[in-house]
Amino acid sequence: MSFLSVREISPKVRSINPTELEPLVKRAAQIxxxxxxxxxxxxxxxxxxxxxxxxxxxxxxxxxVRQVLAACMYPxxxxxxxxxxxxxxxxxxxxxxxxxxxxxxxxxxxGIPYIRSNLARFISRRDGGVPSSPENIFLSSGSQISxxxxxxxxxxxxxxxxxxxxxxxxxxxxxxxxxxxxxxxxIPYYLEEERGWELRVEELRRVLREFKDVCNPVALxxxxxxxxxxxxxxxxSIEEVIRFAAxxxxxxxxxEVYQDSIFGEDTEFVSYKKVLSEMGPPLSHQVELASFHxxxxxxxxxxxxxxxxxxxxxxxxxxxKYIYNIFLTDSSPAVTGQLALDLMVNPPRPGDPSYPVxxxxxxxxxxxxxxxMSRVLEVLNNIPGISCQPITxxxxxxxxxxxxxxxxxxxxxxxxQPDLWYCKLLLExxxxxxxxxxxxxxxxxxxxxxxxxxxxxxxxEEVLRRLKNFHLNFLKEFS
Amino acid sequence: MNKRxxxxxxxxxxxxxxxxxxxxxxLPTPKMTENGLGHREKVLNMxxxxxxxxxxxxxxxxxxxxxxxxxxxxxxxxVKKPFSEVIKANIGDAHAMGQKxxxxxxxxxxxxxxxxxxxxxxxxxxxxxxARRILQSCGGGSLGAYSxxxxxxxxxxxxxxxxxxxxxxxxxxxDNIYLSTGASDAIxxxxxxxxxxxxxxxxxxxxxxxxxxxxxxxxxxxAAVQISYYLDEDKCWGLDVSxxxxxxxxxxxxxxPRALxxxxxxxxxxxxxxxxCIEDVIRFAAxxxxxxxxxEVYQDNVYAEGxxxxxxxxVLFEMGPEYSNTVELASFHxxxxxxxxxxxxxxxxxxxxxxxxxxxLQLTKLVSVRLCPPIPGQVLLDLVVNPPRPDEPSYAxxxxxxxxxxxxxxxxxxxxxxxFNTVSGIRCNPVQGAMYTFPRLTLPEKAIAAAKExxxxxxxxxxxxxxxxTGICLVPGSGFGQRDGTHHFRMTILPATEKLKIVLxxxxxxHKRFTEEFS
Numbered sequence: 001m002s003f004l005s006v007r008e009i010s011p012k013v014r015s016i017n018p019t020e021l022e023p024l025v026k027r028a029a030q031i032x033x034x035x036x037x038x039x040x041x042x043x044x045x046x047x048x049x050x051x052x053x054x055x056x057x058x059x060x061x062x063x064x065v066r067q068v069l070a071a072c073m074y075p076x077x078x079x080x081x082x083x084x085x086x087x088x089x090x091x092x093x094x095x096x097x098x099x100x101x102x103x104x105x106x107x108x109x110x111g112i113p114y115i116r117s118n119l120a121r122f123i124s125r126r127d128g129g130v131p132s133s134p135e136n137i138f139l140s141s142g143s144q145i146s147x148x149x150x151x152x153x154x155x156x157x158x159x160x161x162x163x164x165x166x167x168x169x170x171x172x173x174x175x176x177x178x179x180x181x182x183x184x185x186x187i188p189y190y191l192e193e194e195r196g197w198e199l200r201v202e203e204l205r206r207v208l209r210e211f212k213d214v215c216n217p218v219a220l221x222x223x224x225x226x227x228x229x230x231x232x233x234x235x236x237s238i239e240e241v242i243r244f245a246a247x248x249x250x251x252x253x254x255x256e257v258y259q260d261s262i263f264g265e266d267t268e269f270v271s272y273k274k275v276l277s278e279m280g281p282p283l284s285h286q287v288e289l290a291s292f293h294x295x296x297x298x299x300x301x302x303x304x305x306x307x308x309x310x311x312x313x314x315x316x317x318x319x320x321k322y323i324y325n326i327f328l329t330d331s332s333p334a335v336t337g338q339l340a341l342d343l344m345v346n347p348p349r350p351g352d353p354s355y356p357v358x359x360x361x362x363x364x365x366x367x368x369x370x371x372x373m374s375r376v377l378e379v380l381n382n383i384p385g386i387s388c389q390p391i392t393x394x395x396x397x398x399x400x401x402x403x404x405x406x407x408x409x410x411x412x413x414x415x416x417q418p419d420l421w422y423c424k425l426l427l428e429x430x431x432x433x434x435x436x437x438x439x440x441x442x443x444x445x446x447x448x449x450x451x452x453x454x455x456x457x458x459x460x461e462e463v464l465r466r467l468k469n470f471h472l473n474f475l476k477e478f479s
Numbered sequence: 480m481n482k483r484x485x486x487x488x489x490x491x492x493x494x495x496x497x498x499x500x501x502x503x504x505x506l507p508t509p510k511m512t513e514n515g516l517g518h519r520e521k522v523l524n525m526x527x528x529x530x531x532x533x534x535x536x537x538x539x540x541x542x543x544x545x546x547x548x549x550x551x552x553x554x555x556x557x558v559k560k561p562f563s564e565v566i567k568a569n570i571g572d573a574h575a576m577g578q579k580x581x582x583x584x585x586x587x588x589x590x591x592x593x594x595x596x597x598x599x600x601x602x603x604x605x606x607x608x609x610a611r612r613i614l615q616s617c618g619g620g621s622l623g624a625y626s627x628x629x630x631x632x633x634x635x636x637x638x639x640x641x642x643x644x645x646x647x648x649x650x651x652x653x654d655n656i657y658l659s660t661g662a663s664d665a666i667x668x669x670x671x672x673x674x675x676x677x678x679x680x681x682x683x684x685x686x687x688x689x690x691x692x693x694x695x696x697x698x699x700x701x702a703a704v705q706i707s708y709y710l711d712e713d714k715c716w717g718l719d720v721s722x723x724x725x726x727x728x729x730x731x732x733x734x735x736p737r738a739l740x741x742x743x744x745x746x747x748x749x750x751x752x753x754x755x756c757i758e759d760v761i762r763f764a765a766x767x768x769x770x771x772x773x774x775e776v777y778q779d780n781v782y783a784e785g786x787x788x789x790x791x792x793x794v795l796f797e798m799g800p801e802y803s804n805t806v807e808l809a810s811f812h813x814x815x816x817x818x819x820x821x822x823x824x825x826x827x828x829x830x831x832x833x834x835x836x837x838x839x840l841q842l843t844k845l846v847s848v849r850l851c852p853p854i855p856g857q858v859l860l861d862l863v864v865n866p867p868r869p870d871e872p873s874y875a876x877x878x879x880x881x882x883x884x885x886x887x888x889x890x891x892x893x894x895x896x897x898x899f900n901t902v903s904g905i906r907c908n909p910v911q912g913a914m915y916t917f918p919r920l921t922l923p924e925k926a927i928a929a930a931k932e933x934x935x936x937x938x939x940x941x942x943x944x945x946x947x948x949t950g951i952c953l954v955p956g957s958g959f960g961q962r963d964g965t966h967h968f969r970m971t972i973l974p975a976t977e978k979l980k981i982v983l984x985x986x987x988x989x990h991k992r993f994t995e996e997f998s
Contacts, residue, residue: 002807003769069593099575100574102580153523154529282519304855318524319524325696326535328537
């Protein structure tokens with residue numbers, strides 16, 4: 001018998017609900033192998049639009065970012081005239097703030113002070129002058145880590161009821177897993193699909209009323225722009241949420257990693273911090289807020305570099321002293337991620353040698369998003385049995401599947417969530433990998449799939465073609 | 480919608496029962512003035528904050544380092560001091576102290592970061608081939624894509640091959656390899672995994688005194704019980720099984736011992752455990768049914784004659800099936816130390832042996848929550864386990880750099896031991912391995928009293944004074960744990976040789992002054 005058996009494993013870890021994507025992803029990898037081995041299928045490749053991973057999907061990294069990183073990693077390049085002058089200058093500037101002028105050194109636990117200062121300046125610029133202090137900014141190896149660290153502060157097991165975190169349905173699974181892994185409870189609130197996945201405060205109120213006797217709600221987690229919904233909150237909506245958090249004494253966690261992915265006409269991203277500040281006292285001094293950003297999304301799409309930060313607003317000064325403690329066991333955040341953050345908030349400017357290429361690359365990605373968004377809506381809304389809310393931001397779209405009863409019954413017979421089963425069939429028969437709505441959370445009796453819109457245009461076109469064919473056949477079979 | 484569907488926990492969990500029968504926990508009520516506004520207590524305040532956070536301490540980056548950073552600022556601002564720079568001999572960061580990166584490694588990661596460089600003839604072919612191979616295994620051929628949460632498959636395979644080669648052919652299965660964000664990530668993950676219980680049933684984890692304070696910090700945060708076992712300073716920080724036995728027997732009264740952590744080569748003590756000792760520890764773990772955690776990040780840092788690194792896995796398998804089929808082990812390694820010193824890349828791995836398959840599923844699930852380790856760190860790890868071969872163009876430079884780095888460290892280890900042992904009141908064990916020295920200080924009674932008045936541990940008092948007078952930043956022994964009534968500090972042997980000589984000289988002079996001042 002094992003020394004360490006499952007019984008001895010942390011119950012918090014055991015309570016984590018695993019992702020539904022694992023078997024799907026495994027099967028996708030298997031099919032890819034089968035294809036290379038010559039197994040015949042009705043498609044020649046597997047297209048993965050499941051992950052929020054633009055590079056995996058074929059989007060190219062930004063040249064300036066990669067040139068600077070390469071020069072930082074191998075400083076001989078700084079003396080080579082193969083790289084533009086501004087790249088070399090930036091690399092030298094960044095190496096100057098690394099101990100021993102090496103990206104292989106540890107940094108301060110909260111991140112390189114120079115980069116924290118630049119982030120503060122960026123935030124202030126973004127928010128029309130609202131002050132931001134580097135002291136309130138903590139870098140981490142990806143925003144998942146800083147999200148988990150903030151949760152660690154909030155979630156404890158000292159009370160008889162678990163600490164509750166209001167979490168949007170739909171949301172990506174690792175946040176829910178992080179809450180569960182710390183012994184907290186996910187309090188799900190639904191977004192209003194018929195109104196473009198709007199967040200309504202009435203729903204937050206309803207959910208609080210319902211869960212108040214089974215847990216101790218302490219935090220409200222919002223994702224803006226939404227993942228996977230693509231909804232960009234209006235200023236009014238943000239104000240309502242802030243007011244609600246103040247009334248109900250909830251710590252606000254604003255996940256804003258998609259803030260650069262805005263493509264709807266007349267759509268503007270405005271940060272929770274900015275709105276909070278403009279609401280004036282007493283709220284602007286009272287509401288406790290943690291805002292998160294990262295290099296994984298937006299135009300950079302550098303998920304693998306693991307760069308993220310959290311800005312803490314209005315935290316209790318006594319508590320702030322301990323924030324540092326939580327980050328300590330990481331030693332320091334990955335340096336490549338920190339550098340990428342600096343490059344994200346300080347891109348080439350007009351007049352810089354790298355600017356023309358940079359501007360063109362940004363333009364291409366923006367055009368890709370705008371094109372894909374309208375194309376996806378156009379195609380999907382014309383397929384019987386699929387309906388799709390317009391999206392104005394983010395990287396995904398979450399179309400609704402109106403599955404025939406026969407299909408739902410078949411899935412139930414197989415003991416599977418209907419949309420997961422749909423995704424499995426779509427993968428097998430059409431070689432397209434999308435995420436099932438049950439993974440992200442949805443109203444009972446509704447089914448969805450999630451597709452990444454941040455995908456090269458021709459790939460998107462091919463995905464839509466295969467999806468349409470598959471769906472029409474599916475309807476024929478199960479109607 | 481079923482509330483229970485969401486407020487879920489494992490089915491045997493008592494808390495589910497308590498949730499529906501307990502009263503709501505009272506929240507602190509906001510203070511209101513008459514008009515309803517006024518000073519409100521924060522939602523997240525000292526009463527509502529996770530109390531375990533308060534217990535976390537990590538001396539390596541603790542108050543003395545914060546003071547050192549302040550002094551650096553003061554120096555920049557032109558404040559006059561008896562020294563011109565702060566020497567941070569507190570942290571095991573080789574590059575920060577001037578060690579140069581391994582050329583081949585940096586060439587390959589740069590090629591991976593910016594693949595256009597593959598056309599540049601300034602890069603050797605073997606570096607380019609490595610980069611191409613690695614990029615092929617990255618999503619979209621980019622370092623910017625997520626990998627599987629356990630790490631890029633090809634790299635895990637390379638790690639397994641490295642382990643096999645290192646351990647004389649003992650098989651290593653890539654499925655047992657988990658890549659991580661530095662070794663710390665994997666260590667904390669394992670501790671998280673095996674921590675459970677409350678009160679007397681809390682998990683107990685054995686760790687050496689002195690220890691690397693990541694362990695104590697993680698255990699404090701997890702509210703697990705730290706079971707301390709003492710290394711024997713008089714026997715060059717050797718480990719006696721009878722001490723392990725004493726510690727675990729005492730611990731059984733108030734916790735459930737689950738794991739035994741050992742750092743070999745040791746941090747801060749630098750001892751390289753003998754093969755016999757490793758066998759004894761394995762036998763002990765088997766008898767007491769403890770999960771073994773072997774922190775082997777300094778495995779290439781062995782200097783003393785007669786000392787050799789033996790991996791726990793190798794010894795385990797050479798002890799035969801009675802042990803190799805049953806003892807549960809996790810071994811940790813990283814890119815931060817050895818001859819490459821790439822701390823900032825956050826590369827690392829753990830290999831798990833004989834882990835219960837159900838437990839392994841939980842482990843795999845747990846690591847997926849943090850998505851994946853940084854890809855550049857995974858790439859660097861791949862190069863560490865797969866360095867240039869003798870028939871490759873980059874081999875000559877590589878082996879020269881590697882050898883030089885390790886030789887210089889060995890020289891500095893010896894130099895440090897020699898010089899410290901000439902100082903009356905400082906006694907230094909040989910630095911057999913790792914990157915540190917942990918000498919014992921004899922402090923005058925008056926100094927100990929002065930420290931007490933300040934509310935400081937005597938070695939903290941000593942180190943603070945040393946910092947203020949010489950700019951040398953060390954970490955007091957109290958940050959690592961030590962026998963009651965003894966005092967130490969940890970100093971890295973990383974500053975460049977000439978600088979190290981000056982540091983040692985300054986400490987010698989300081990110690991003399993200090994002893995005189997407090998006699």
